[in-house]
Amino acid sequence: MLGYEKEILDIIRSNNSPRVICDQLQNYHANDMAAILPKLEKKERLTLYRVMRIEDLAEIMEYADEDADIYLEEMDPKKASNVLEKMEPATAADILKNSDSQYKKAWLEMMDPEIQDAIRMLAAYEEDTIASRMRTNYIAIKRNLSIKEAMRSLIDQASENDNISVIYILDEEGIFYGAADLKDLIIAREGTKLEDIVETNYPYVYDDEKIEDCLEKIKDYSEESIPVLSEDNHIVGVITSQDVVEVVDDEMGEDYAKLGGLSAEEDLKEPILLSVKKRLPWLVLLMFMGMGVSTVVGLFETVVQKLTLIMAFQSMILDMSGNVGTQSLAVTIRVLMDKNLTVREKLHLIGKEMSVGFANGLILCIVSFVVIGLYIMAARHMPVMTAFAISACIGLSLLLAMLISSFVGTAVPIFFNQIGVDPAVASGPLITTLTDLVGVVTYYGLSWVMLVNILHM
């Protein structure tokens, strides 16, 4: 247990008055308070809910992630509703959306109608749209104000809105016009016009844009916040850098999980049954595709019967073929994140991957020809010519398999991307199977032609 956790526990378990406990707990960050909640007894949490201020509870709940609704259920419904009301509406909407609590309708209905509307609006956006991640707290002022009036309007709005470092400027009809840095507003001299500090080239996104489509753009501009516009160019919310951190983390975590053969990210606390369910579809699919590969291997049974030794190197050829395919896949998926790639750039990528596959294949071809040839001579006491004929066959298969697999590992995700299917999900199983097939067919095919048909082994 970390030092501060012990301190917080001691404060909660002390016999001090509510007021003293509340004051002492003020010294800890909401994130640390949230981390302590699962370690408390339910009775102790109830004490905490009673002594702490609504605003503080709201902040703690914002850090409690997926457990928040469990804690809210432990509170008096009216209090829970008040806490949700004080939270960032986007976070509250998230909690309500994912909660199975019987109270969730009641919590929502007891809130201030304006906040209810904001939460309903946020909850209505699809999970994969950028608007589902936005905050509704931001500062907007009209473009025709003077600097002094703008500053006054800012101070008025600041008490209710958190994200003040960028100020959004609207035209007369409330349409997004540009943005100004709070910094520039603060240091502006008397007499400067608001117009002079507005950046009209400020980036923005539309509420129905898919996260994966606009994330790279948002990252590239690296502004502290970016406005989210509705169809009619009014601001409906903002995406802050903190939100981007979360989105990047989620999106990359998903891609990472997919490359690792999982359908979605998992964590330590997830129930076993859920993990089983998440992984099983892939595994079943992979098994049936593996059975297909095995059927193809079965076609070469006669080759193996004649020369059992070559069977031993099958696993190596298939592994290497798979490794090269995965390397190309990993590179391609990252490159495809850039949505503005031209067809020429995609073809260039295929060419590059195949060149890399060929270069590495050639080096490994030579190494394995020498090493495996010597090994077969020494361990199996075969004549030089036979040993090196077999190792030449293995080396050439490696080269061919690596060249073709680097093509497969690049072309398959590009194809899925082109037809609008997420390449990270769809490519994995197909590439394992395809590189296996490439390995089996080149290896046994070459063995059959070179060793059985030409050299009559």
Add this chain to the structure above:
Amino acid sequence: MLGYEKEILDIIRSNNSPRVICDQLQNYHANDMAAILPKLEKKERLTLYRVMRIEDLAEIMEYADEDADIYLEEMDPKKASNVLEKMEPATAADILKNSDSQYKKAWLEMMDPEIQDAIRMLAAYEEDTIASRMRTNYIAIKRNLSIKEAMRSLIDQASENDNISVIYILDEEGIFYGAADLKDLIIAREGTKLEDIVETNYPYVYDDEKIEDCLEKIKDYSEESIPVLSEDNHIVGVITSQDVVEVVDDEMGEDYAKLGGLSAEEDLKEPILLSVKKRLPWLVLLMFMGMGVSTVVGLFETVVQKLTLIMAFQSMILDMSGNVGTQSLAVTIRVLMDKNLTVREKLHLIGKEMSVGFANGLILCIVSFVVIGLYIMAARHMPVMTAFAISACIGLSLLLAMLISSFVGTAVPIFFNQIGVDPAVASGPLITTLTDLVGVVTYYGLSWVMLVNILHM
């Protein structure tokens, strides 16, 4: 080409006066300007450097990433130095550190001595420390000021410092005392004491902390900026949310690349030779480990000679064993990102992964027993008993191999993590090889015992 790119090109290529071109280009975001640079002729870029203001060039260079030093070299050295001087010192330090330009010493020496010092200080930090990513622009005020004095101090500092949404509060000796939201300072009423709006529980990091060790913490607190302290608790810089986005992107990109079998991230523009060099070490290592596996497979040659059919299903067993190992590896590496994991939690993870492996293995065992049994009967015209004896052997091997591989996929990265080696790099090749060995030994071992020794096939 995107619409705005065409517009920018037209402006630069027009015959307008420098002043008009400069004014027109003001309408475009620095990120968009940076994106256009590689598409210009050198002559056109020279025009751009001449017409644009130093501040604007500095902003564009901040967005130009690794190409910035190429552009700076095209400028007059004095101008390049001025541009670097106006940039965020952390970015300037980065450019100078990674540049091979003959001018880089000259650029540095022509700068304002204070900025030179900041850049030298930043460049001295190791790449993997959090301080190498910090910015040196922040607002710090003494704790004994009144709200009004604090506001005045803020306005004074704001013209030279960008990151103003969090204000750092120092004690009399300049030691970090806490932080205040600019928002709270703005809305504070006359007579409030600065002390009342300071959060003394504000998170911080030390400059020599490794990025991977403190990144989770920084993300969890999700503040707009976090101070970086020196050994003696003075602030040396800040990490903003924008920096966190970049760091998360880099760190996760690295892990993603490692899981995909690459030693580091690659991109589209990377020269082929560099990609070959990045991938080759892994491939050579994997090939030699694959040869080891092949030697083990060779030991079972007699089993294969007696019953060639079972050889066909080797690829399926090895694939499934590898898939399960990779799934466990992907989950484990993500879980290990949390540096505060107890030994008990780690053991729990191994137990959980093995349960998942067993559950999925059992399901696939039953499916493959039935499906492969029927397949062998139908395709190979074997008697029912023989067919299902073989498929039982395959099913049981699957179950065993998946159970052991889920252990291997979890225990290996935990072991590397425990001895202080990056589990994402070290685990990959070892796990491929180990799961292959697990698959080969269980499958051929079981075949030898069940089919050859007991059933005398």
